[in-house]
Amino acid sequence: MNIIPEDSRPNIKRLREILVVLAEYEFGSVIEKIGLRNRLPFSERFYFAGSVDEELDSSVSERLRLVLEDLGTTFIKLGQVISTRPDLVGDEVSQEFTKLQDNTPPFEYEIVKSRIEEELGAPIGEVFSSFDEKPLAAASVGQVHRALLKDGSAVAVKVQRPDLETLVKQDITIMRYLANLIDKRIPKWQYYNLPGIVDEFERSILKEINYGQEARNAKRFKTIFKGDKSIYVPEIYDEYCTSHVLTMEFIEGVKVRDIMENPELGEKFNGKTIARRGAESYFKQVLIHGFFHADPHPGNIYVLKNNVVCFLDFGMMGHIDDEFREELAELFIFIINYDIKGIISQLIYMGIVSENADLKSLKYDIMDLMDRYYDADLKELGKIIKDLGTSKIMEKYQIKLPRDFVLLGRVITMVEDMGQKLDPEFNGVEISKPLAKKLVMRKLSPLRILDFIGGNFFEFEHLMKILPRSISKTMMKLEEGKINIEMEHKNLDALSANIDRSSNRISLSLIIAALIIGSSLIMQTNKGILILGFPFLGIIGFIISAVLGIALVISILRYSNI
The missing domain is CATH 1.10.287 (Helix Hairpins)
Structure with a gap:
């Protein structure tokens, strides 16, 4: 008998809640198709007259968004992750999911107080000289309160909702259960690889709800911009941080969103300077360090005195390894120079396009894509990268881009959009070009060989130890006539x-x-x-x-x- 492990069994009560919400938003045929109609309450088991295809009409994106909002924290976060993957779900769903609203009301101060005292192991009065009971902001993951430490330092204390981790893991189990059912019983949806999306989401959200990881991200980010007076990163107070409580420096500044929407505030700051500093910092994160802020919406970026740009919220970060950064820099240069042949060659080298693809047809498709952005000047590098990963080109050639590539296109697009709203003459390409060329030149430097040798020293050492012994064994077997060669033939039956x-x-x-x-x-x-x-x-x-x-x-x- 096949016994399902306890931690992989979906919570029946929560599963029923999810199915009821799906039925309310006219996804009844999907429920019936995957064989879960009997899981609905008896009163909800109405006859589903439509088909799956009929339910997936022009309103499907909006209805899916409303389903996720009704289901709460985990599903809202799932939608936010999916919104970064238009290569998988298409532009329409991706754009709709960017509208997801987190309208969760704040939880009571007594719960906040109990949570902090449990996590920090001391009464709240011993840790803080004052603590505002009213939260500055609230969301489904947690809420933020202003406080003063005993030494007078103003801090923002982020407190996670109780039992959040248990709820998230419970919902992920149900997501995986539903994804596997859909993958098996609705073949046309197998292309979306729903079980793979759930796995990717699980890795993402478990990092995001771990405030200890967020604190480490913030400190690493601060190291990147050490000595750069145009960028500021809040101080993290490690002694008052746990996986469920995060204490960081309180920032007195203005959100970039407020500057863009309020002309009076815009007069107090230099939009051109803010746009250039923000974009430079992002291209530095991506091309030089390979560690970047993956959620740069205008509410997460503040502006301090003298147009200093300050980043907040380090729960969602992107990572790019050295090899991918160099390949990306080369691709940037080919795009900037309108080198179609170079773009295709680079996509093949990066493993994004197969050499067996119809390269002649692909050439004309990329030319059509590039022509949309080339008028008097190229300014929208992010949109080209994003469109390259979401356009019909990728669907036509059955190409699935690496997650980092698509996420990067979205991030750069958001940065460029902010830059153009702050400064109508903003040109992201001119900012990225020097950094991309610098990275490519570094790759060609003779010192790179020394770095390569140093980075692979232990592999060379292991090879030098193993190689003589392997050669000796091979030579002895040759002398004794004991070398066996195994051959495998394929498709030779007809010839035989x-x-x-x-x-x-x-x-x-x-x-x-x-x-x-x-x-x-x-x-x-x-x-x-x-x-x-x-x-x-x-x-x-x-x-x-x-x-x-x-x-x-x-x-x-x-x-x-x-």
Whole structure:
């Protein structure tokens, strides 16, 4: 009997809640198709007249968004992750999910107080000299309160909702259960790889709700911009941080969103300077450090005095390894230079496009894509990268781009949009070009060889230890004649059959020729039993030769191999 592990069984009560919400937003046929209609309350088991295709009409994106909002924290976060993957779900769903609203009301101060005291192991009055009971902001994951430490430092304290981690894990189990059912029972949806999306989401959200990870991200981010007076990162107070409580420096500043929406605030700051500093910082994060803020919406970026840009909320971060950064920089340069051949070659080198693809057709498709952005000047690098990962080009050639590539396109697009709203003359390409060229030149530097040797020193050392021994063993086996070579043939069965058939025909032809020659010689002897004056054996030889010859001709005609 197949017993499902306890931690992989969906919570039936929560599953029923999810199915009820799906039914309310007209996804009844999907429920029926995956065999879960009987899980609905009896009163909800109405007849689903429509088909799955009919339910996926023009309103499906909006209805899906409303489903996620009704289901709460985990599903809202799922929608936010999916909104970064237009390559999988399409532009329409991706854009709709960017509208997801987190309208969760704040929880009571007594819960906040109890949570902090439990996490920090001390009464709240011993940790803070004052603590505002009213939250500055609230969301489904947690809420933020302003407080003062005993030394007078103003801090923002982020407190996670109680039992959030348990709820998230419970919902992920149900998501995986539903994704596997859909993947098995609705074949046309297998292309979206829903189980894979759930796995990716699980990794993302478990990091995001771990405030200890967010604190480490913030400190690493601060190190990147150490000494850069144009960028500021809040201080993290480690002694007052746990996986459920985060205490950081309180920032007195103005949100970039407020500056964009309020002309009066815009006059107090220099939009051109803010746009340039924000974009430079992002390209530095991406191309130089490979560690970037993956949620740069205008509410997460503040502006301080003297147009200093300050980043907040480090729960969602992107990572790019050295090799991918160098490849990306080269791709940027090909895009900037409108080098279609170079773009295609680079996409092949990066493993994004297969060499077996119709490269001639792909060339014209990329030319059409690039022509949309080339007027007087190229300014929208992020949109080109994003469109490259979401356009019909990728669907046509069945290409799935790496998650980091698509996420990066979205992030750069958001940065460029903010830059253009702050400064109408903003040009992201001109900002990214020097950094991309610098990275490519670094790759060509002779010192890179020394870095490569240093980075792979232990591998070289292991190879040098193993190599003599392996060569010695191989030579000994050669001398003893004990080298075994295993060969595997593929698709040779048909060839083998044809060779057998041909050899049989040749053998038969030789037998017929021998019979004819032998019979001819016997016919000339006039000895033995005679029939009509001809030797009996000679006549028999000719008859057998004729029968075999006819059979051979029929065989050749049958297999069309004349």
